[in-house]
Amino acid sequence: METIAFYLFAILTVAMFTFTVMSDQALYALSSMAAGMIMISAFFFLLDADFLGVVQIIVYTGAVMALYAFGMMFFDTTRAVKEKNTSKIVVLTLSVLSAVMVIAIFTMPIVADNITAVFPVPEGVDNPQAVGIVLFTKYLVPFEVAAVMLLVAMIAGIVMAGKKMDRSLTKMKEEEITMMRQEEIQHKVTL
Amino acid sequence: MMEIGLTHYLVLATVLFAIGLIGVMRRKNLLMLFMASEILLNAVNVAFAAIGHYYGDLTGQMFAFFVIAIAASEVAVGLGLLIIWFKRTGTIDLDTMTSMRG
Numbered sequence: 001m002e003t004i005a006f007y008l009f010a011i012l013t014v015a016m017f018t019f020t021v022m023s024d025q026a027l028y029a030l031s032s033m034a035a036g037m038i039m040i041s042a043f044f045f046l047l048d049a050d051f052l053g054v055v056q057i058i059v060y061t062g063a064v065m066a067l068y069a070f071g072m073m074f075f076d077t078t079r080a081v082k083e084k085n086t087s088k089i090v091v092l093t094l095s096v097l098s099a100v101m102v103i104a105i106f107t108m109p110i111v112a113d114n115i116t117a118v119f120p121v122p123e124g125v126d127n128p129q130a131v132g133i134v135l136f137t138k139y140l141v142p143f144e145v146a147a148v149m150l151l152v153a154m155i156a157g158i159v160m161a162g163k164k165m166d167r168s169l170t171k172m173k174e175e176e177i178t179m180m181r182q183e184e185i186q187h188k189v190t191l
Numbered sequence: 192m193m194e195i196g197l198t199h200y201l202v203l204a205t206v207l208f209a210i211g212l213i214g215v216m217r218r219k220n221l222l223m224l225f226m227a228s229e230i231l232l233n234a235v236n237v238a239f240a241a242i243g244h245y246y247g248d249l250t251g252q253m254f255a256f257f258v259i260a261i262a263a264s265e266v267a268v269g270l271g272l273l274i275i276w277f278k279r280t281g282t283i284d285l286d287t288m289t290s291m292r293g
Contacts, residue, residue, distance in 0.1 A: 153264030160271030
């Protein structure tokens with residue numbers, strides 16, 4: 001049963017992410033990436049990491065996808081996205097890097113045979129409880145630092161995206177908007 | 192049928208990482224480039240969770256959590272910067288970003 005689930009979700013994930021990478025329509029790429037993120041969370045459920053799977057769905061398909069959707073609306077990427085013609089050197093670098101990584105990953109379990117668990121899974125508790133125990137004892141400081149980092153990122157996002165938000169485009173008259181546009185163009189020319 | 196082991200998950204993570212790498216290499220649009228970087232982070236998360244599971248250790252999951260937190264803040268800051276760049280130049284092509292002048 002686990003085998004079937006693994007292969008099913010593996011094929012689905014790889015297909016979705018390949019489509020994300022290869023599609024020249026931003027909307028299709030975005031939707032297939034959202035689907036791929038949900039498929040990824042299936043692996044977390046298979047690996048008994050229930051909490052991580054739930055976080056994956058909430059954060060990626062909830063928050064990150066919403067951000068990308070807003071970005072897509074802002075940047076007018078509805079037209080087909082032009083892609084660069086990758087040079088042969090780049091392709092060569094890519095394939096060499098991938099090959100090295102595959103070798104590293106295949107040899108890693110052999111090297112790491114004498115590994116011991118630093119924080120073993122506690123007996124008799126569910127996964128969310130075990131995660132909570134470890135997160136709020138051993139990883140409390142990184143957790144707080146991550147919280148501060150998210151706050152800083154939120155403020156940075158508001159400050160950077162919110163410039164000129166004092167001028168409301170919905171309440172301005174048409175002439176005012178055209179004047180503002182012309183001013184912007186002149187400002188750009190003088191730069 | 193074969194039992195699913197750690198190697199299966201690691202191979203899957205490798206394939207996903209390679210897909211993300213291809214995306215980073217071939218994308219010119221910066222929004223699509225960010226998407227490819229999300230795929231990279233997700234591939235690493237799968238590997239972390241799998242190794243943690245097969246060694247009976249919770250550290251892998253912990254690192255996956257922090258990777259998710261970092262990915263979320265990366266998207267917020269990155270999109271903010273992208274919006275500024277779009278307001279200044281009207282394009283989000285990577286080729287327009289070759290100069291470092293303000």
